[in-house]
Amino acid sequence: TQYLMNNGKPEAQGLAKEMEQKFWNDLQERLDEIKQNPLPYKFQLPEEWWRSLRKATSADFEQSPATAISESEFRRLFQGLMQWPDTIKPLKKVEKLLQDKIKLFEGEQKVDWSTGELLAYASLLVEGKIVRMSGQDVKRGTFSHRHAVIRDEATDKGYNRLNHFQENQQRFLIYNSLLSEYGVLGFEYGYAMANPNALVLWEAQFGDFCNGAQTMIDQFISSGEQKWQRMNGVVMLLPHGYEGQGPEHSSARLERFLQMCAELNMIVTNITTAANFFHALRRQLTWDFRKPLINFSPKANLRHPGSYSHMNEFINGGFQEVIDDATITDTSNVKKVLFCSGKIYFDLAEKQQKENRSDVAIVRVEQL
Structure with a gap:
């Protein structure tokens, strides 16, 4: 129409003006119609999940919410973790590890770090929550402590210890992933973005290896909420500590994460007890907002008696930001x-x- 109006004969110019005016009138008519009778929008399920949450405030971090479970539930889940079918014959060393955990609980009513961790996942699964974990050696655990999946010594058949508490429970999704920290952490960040009702975890084989995923940490995990107003509750587990294993296997660079903390953007923890780790994991889905959690996990201290926790610490209270010295009486x-x-x-x-x-x-x- 513009060409005709500039170059056409008078009758063509008039026709072009009429065509253009009709076009704009049609657009305006449709716009007015939509304004008067807006089309209904039906939120999709993931949108509804996110809409039920809110932004965090500084007051939310003054005290953690209650995340305890009942004693009967604790005992039921513990028992479920410590049994497997007769058709599965674990390696003798693994079976001894599990029997030692049973003896510890029966004798002292205590559980170790890895049992506390698995109890947190189990308690969420039976509540209908999704729990998903990936990393380079997560089924066994880098330090041979988790054994979420045990294998038959003759057939190598796997048995997931967290999938058999009850019929109507979520399945524990755990994957030994490839060595691309950048790709895997990015995928898990996206999974947590899609579903706020899922506890999504990525564990580095050693905490040092998170440097391969630094782009995801810098550009998304630490700053995504500020840049795009999108919350995310992904959990990073970074084994951390000088245990004589040399360069690249000693430090998760705690200082880097602390430098990135600002304006309530993420949670950084360095936890010492099984119960506190249990509560930290459950807290991720108990809050009515979402924040990334970066935990600097123990290595040798996975088996330190000081990290064991009594059952009472799981069936009462919640996460303790600070733990006082219980040995001081006066x-x-x-x-x-x-x-x-x-x-x-x-x-x-x-x-x-x-x-x-x-x-x-x-x-x-x-x-x-």
């Missing part, structure tokens, strides 16, 4: 308070006990 004797986080606590506590130092209190900062 605070008037305290002359010095040490604040620490993670592995170093066990060394300090051992020295405190050995020297009978009631004048020094050791306080653990579990959430940094």
